[in-house]
Amino acid sequence: FNSGVDALDNSLEDLLECPTAGYGGTDTSKCLGGKNGGGLGWDNTNVYKIGGSWSITPKWMVLAGFSITDQPVSVPQTLNNMLTPYLAEAHYTLGLTYTLDSGADLNFSAAYSEEESQGNANAFDPSQIIKIESDQFDFEISYSYRF
Incomplete structure (x- = not known):
């Protein structure tokens, strides 16, 4: 039911790959609000x-x-x-x-x-x-x- 709604599908752990998280990540799409940003980790x-x-x-x-x-x-x-x-x-x-x-x-x-x-x-x-x-x-x- 949530296919295509990135915030529901993505795991919160993805935030660690955001450059502003301070863990050496370089992928800005994994920041909050990004296409691959941390979300709720819901399954379809x-x-x-x-x-x-x-x-x-x-x-x-x-x-x-x-x-x-x-x-x-x-x-x-x-x-x-x-x-x-x-x-x-x-x-x-x-x-x-x-x-x-x-x-x-x-x-x-x-x-x-x-x-x-x-x-x-x-x-x-x-x-x-x-x-x-x-x-x-x-x-x-x-x-x-x-x-």
Whole structure:
């Protein structure tokens, strides 16, 4: 899902090859903001989705969905992802739409991802174990009108 977004794919260790890091590197493309600059070290993933809808009445519709993927954050990249610990592998969604007499819709939905966690030794202090975890719950209410 992140193909072509360099900041997600690149490893943070690439920064050491940037000339300003002080480790003798000469490749400016590996500096922050560069094409090969340090990033989160995320792996590309394939996301598999299934969903459906059911019209209960002409005015009410129920929607549901599920998606699953592989873990985008590899264990060696745990430190890089402390600020953005996105670890979700499965998402569950449920929605409800009510069609108004004007043809507009009121939409309600909720999404949930199970708690995922991972840990690894801190690259700067191997005696310390870094653990990241995340779960997610989203709720949405919206109004839509067809022109």
